Each structure stands twice: as structure tokens, then as C-alpha cells.
Amino acid sequence: MPEVQEQVKVKSKKKGKKAGIIVLCCLVALAVISALFIHITTLPKYDTDENMIPVGGMVISDSVEYKDASGDGIRNNAVIRIMQMVWRFCAGGDASKHAVQTPPDDVFKVKDIAYVDDGNIFHQLDVYYPESTAADAQLPVIIDIHGGGWMYGDKDLNEYYCLELAHRGYTVFNISYRLVPDVTVNEQLQDCALALQWISQHIAEYPCNPNNIMLTGDSAGGMLSAYSAVLLQSAELREAFDVVDGELNISALVLTSPVAFMKDGGAFSVYTKPLWGKDYDNKASANYMDLDAIVPFAQLPPTYLITSDGDSLAHEQTLRAYDVLTENGVDATLVDYEMLGGKKQPHVFSVLNPFDKAGSTAIDGLTEFYNGVIDE
Secondary structure, three states: OHHHHHHHHHHHHHHHHHHHHHHHHHHHHHHHHHHHHHHHHOOOEEOOOOOOOOEOOOEEOOOOOOOOHHHOOOOOOHHHHHHHHHHHHHHHHHHHHHHOOOOOOOEEEEEEEEOOOOOOOOOEEEEEEEOOOOOOOOEEEEEEEOOOOOOEOOHHHHHHHHHHHHHOOOEEEEEOOOOOOOOOHHHHHHHHHHHHHHHHHHHHHOOEEEEEEEEEEEOHHHHHHHHHHHHOOOHHHHHHHOOOOOOOOOOEEEEEOOOOEOOOOHHHHHHHHHHHOOOHHHOOOHHHOEHHHHHHHOOOOOEEEEEEOOOOOOHHHHHHHHHHHHHOOOOEEEEEEOOHHHOOOOOOHHHHOOOOHHHHHHHHHHHHHHHHHHHO
């Protein structure tokens, strides 16, 4: 009997070892297949290709260098690589949404203006205003910074939203900026500052009232908008972030589901911290990666925040941003939509669906807010 029991133990160990090897092989195979899938789905396309997808690391050119040294060390970060794939598929969903929408046809568009003359398609902006606008008109101005997790999108992502704003009687500037991991968030702030500076220097060429300017952004664009508003006022922070003076006075700020806590943002920080670069802790901007760290450097204008109970990505961040702003003396208004249109509304719903009842209602609210600031 002892010999039989020993043989059983040996056989069990061999079976266990074989099972372990099989499991390990399956895991290795799965990892290889996953890596190959990510590699194939995120292969770059030329910036002249009509099927080009605006995701960081997925745009190439024979004449333009899209990759900046700031992105060294994060391009192969596992989280970044996975998110490239995620954003690549998000692009398809957003294109489907646009395909069934009908934007207003009474808006004049000036497309693809270079605010940095380097051939980089992400250094461009559009200008929109009503076709009926008189040559000498001075319309209130809106400057929009799109979202997309700092890794995805360009001005075309928010074009329909901006056209709807222009349709309501505003001159709208819609800007692009370079994407992670070609650059880091810091370089995106530099791009935004350059775009604002360009607008300041060319605003007289368009039907604009330079005394009424609203800066707005959604999600990651909300963070970039809030930071840009502070940087316009703080020479100290401009030095820390190495950005130019945007040379504008902002009279209103609208933040749609801003993701503005990137270092102390809970589990989300696993994604957001690397966006500042591999060595983000050693940079001058390291202490300013969360909104509460920069708001005291400026006196922000009246600020309007939009979120919704169906916003699983930034609902809590928006509430937190509102608290930070009010604690620092900012005249802030929070609108947290519940069951709008009979259902919970998702992240940045008013930007993605500006023409449906829910989106239109949210836009009604922000324009009423802005018009109230103008009238003061």
C-alpha cells in the first residue's frame, strides 16, 4: 500500500506540473496575442490618409516630426499602449455618432488655420460664426478645447458642438493640440497657450468682441481649459510649465466634466500620472498636477461646471472641482443633471450629442450663464 500511495503522489505531481505548464503556456500565448493585437490595431497612418485616426503615436509624416523628446519613456508604457487601442476604437464610436447628426448649415467656417507654422496638423484651429454676421459685428467669443483623455482627438471631434454654439450667435475658435504619447500634458498646455496667443493677435480679423471671451473644454479639455485660464494670470506658473503668455482676458469659464485631478485622482491616477512623462516627479510642474494646487495662483472668472449622474468617468471629479473653486473664492455654478430626457446622461453628453433634447438643454444652460456674464 505505501508503494501504491507513493506512485499516486508522483503521478499527481506530474499532472500538477503538466497543468501548470499548460496554464503558463496559455498565459504566454494570450500575452503574445494581446500584444500583437494592440500592435496591429495601433499601427500609425500618414497624416494625409483619409482614414487617419487622431490618436497619439498613430500619426506619421515624411515631413513633420510628431514625436517630441518629452514622450520618451512613456510610449511603451503598458497602460499607454492599452489606452491607444481603447481610444482608437472610441474614434469609431464618435464617428458613428457624427454620421447620424445634422449640424446647422447657416454657420461660416474658416478651417485649418495654423497657429504654429510647422506643418503639424495638431497645431491648427478653426473659426466659426453665423453666416448672417455683419462685417463690423463684434460677437461674444467662445474658445473650445476638446477632450479625449489627452491621447485622442482633434478639433474635428468637437466641430458639431462648436457649430451649434456658433449657430446661437457666437464666434467660436475650435483648437487642436498635440497628443500623448507624442508629447506630455505639459506640451499640450504649451500648445493651448500658443493657440490663445494666436487668437489674441488675430482676434480683430474676425467678428469678435475682445472683451467678452469664454474659455471652455470637456473632460481632458476641461482640465486644459482650467489650467490655461490660470496660466493666463500667473507668470510664476507660466515659468514652471514653460508656456507663453496667451495675452487674453477671459470673462467666463465653462468646464464640462473636467478631469482636473491627475496626481491625486485615486485609481484613475494609474493612467493620468504617466501622461506627464516618465520623470514627472522631477519636473517643475510636479507639484501642480491637481487643480487645487494651481487655483490659488489666479482669480478665475465666473465658472460654470456641467456633469451628470450617468457620468461614470468624471462625475466625482467635477464635484470636487466645484468645491475647490468655491473654497478659493471663485463665483462657481455647478449643474449636475439627473435623468435628463428621461434617462441618465453619459460623460460629456452635451458635447457628443449637441442636437438632441438633453444636449440642447445643457447648451441652453451654458449660453444663459455666458450671456448673464456678458450683461454684467
